Amino acid sequence: MATRTPLIAGNWKLNLDHLEAVHQVQKLDFTLKDAKHDYSAVEVAVLAPFTDLRSIQTVVDADKMGVKYGAQDVSQHVSGAYTGEISPVFLAKLGVTFVAVGHSERRQYHGETDEIVAAKTKAALDHDLTPIVCVGEGLDIRKAGEHVAYTLAQVDGALAGLSAEEAAKIVIAYEPVWAIGTGEVATPADAQEVIGAIRGRLAELYDQSVADVVRVLYGGSVKSSSIVELMAEKDIDGGLVGGASLDPEEFARIASFYKVA
Numbered sequence: 001m002a003t004r005t006p007l008i009a010g011n012w013k014l015n016l017d018h019l020e021a022v023h024q025v026q027k028l029d030f031t032l033k034d035a036k037h038d039y040s041a042v043e044v045a046v047l048a049p050f051t052d053l054r055s056i057q058t059v060v061d062a063d064k065m066g067v068k069y070g071a072q073d074v075s076q077h078v079s080g081a082y083t084g085e086i087s088p089v090f091l092a093k094l095g096v097t098f099v100a101v102g103h104s105e106r107r108q109y110h111g112e113t114d115e116i117v118a119a120k121t122k123a124a125l126d127h128d129l130t131p132i133v134c135v136g137e138g139l140d141i142r143k144a145g146e147h148v149a150y151t152l153a154q155v156d157g158a159l160a161g162l163s164a165e166e167a168a169k170i171v172i173a174y175e176p177v178w179a180i181g182t183g184e185v186a187t188p189a190d191a192q193e194v195i196g197a198i199r200g201r202l203a204e205l206y207d208q209s210v211a212d213v214v215r216v217l218y219g220g221s222v223k224s225s226s227i228v229e230l231m232a233e234k235d236i237d238g239g240l241v242g243g244a245s246l247d248p249e250e251f252a253r254i255a256s257f258y259k260v261a
């Protein structure tokens with residue numbers, strides 16, 4: 001079976017301007033270097049507002065940092081009359097590695113459908129960006145016991161039309177909406193149930209070799225106090241961290257989960 005390199009990604013959401021971003025990334029890198037973080041053992045990334053990316057690129061390049069960076073959204077279009085959109089071409093030119101696609105906040109507040117999520121996923125892949133495709137159920141669906149079926153339908157929607165070669169390059173983040181920003185982290189068993197099912201679905205849609213290489217993250221109130229148990233589950237390959245990523249020291253502790261015995 002393929003070995004999947006864990007990924008800890010911090011989603012800053014609508015926080016930190018470009019000046020604060022430079023300070024944040026420097027502090028994160030300093031803290032991780034101080035802790036002798038092994039970036040080849042655990043990848044670390046920050047997903048920043050678009051207006052921060054050029055500044056982050058400059059500081060990451062200048063200091064040869066191991067931290068990677070990404071965006072929180074991307075247009076499905078490359079160019080044209082799409083006011084306010086950001087092209088995947090522009091992101092690629094800024095050295096962006098990752099882009100979140102279909103975060104529940106974009107689905108909820110910006111009407112992003114599975115079709116839009118699929119188009120954005122494809123647009124990212126077409127320009128060598130790694131999409132972090134976000135899926136996950138709300139509380140009503142969880143209470144109705146339909147969380148696995150609901151989340152798998154979102155996976156089907158996002159991956160529609162992708163070849164096996166393309167699918168093997170994506171990252172999926174399972175983020176139950178009821179756990180986002182609430183302090184209520186899913187239990188490791190609850191997260192594993194859905195993430196294991198996502199891996200199973202990848203094997204059905206493609207084959208086991210794709211299922212074996214795609215990283216599936218958990219997101220929703222992740223903290224340094226919960227990451228070790230989550231990472232002990234066999235199908236959980238990392239975390240998509242919101243609030244706790246705004247504190248560079250706490251975020252560095254989360255990325256250092258593998259050092260905890």
Ligand SMILES: O=C[C@H](O)COP(=O)(O)O
Nearest residue numbers: 011180181220221242243
């Ligand atoms: O993208 C990140 C998630 O929405 C999780 O946010 P949170 O860690 O603040 O719950």
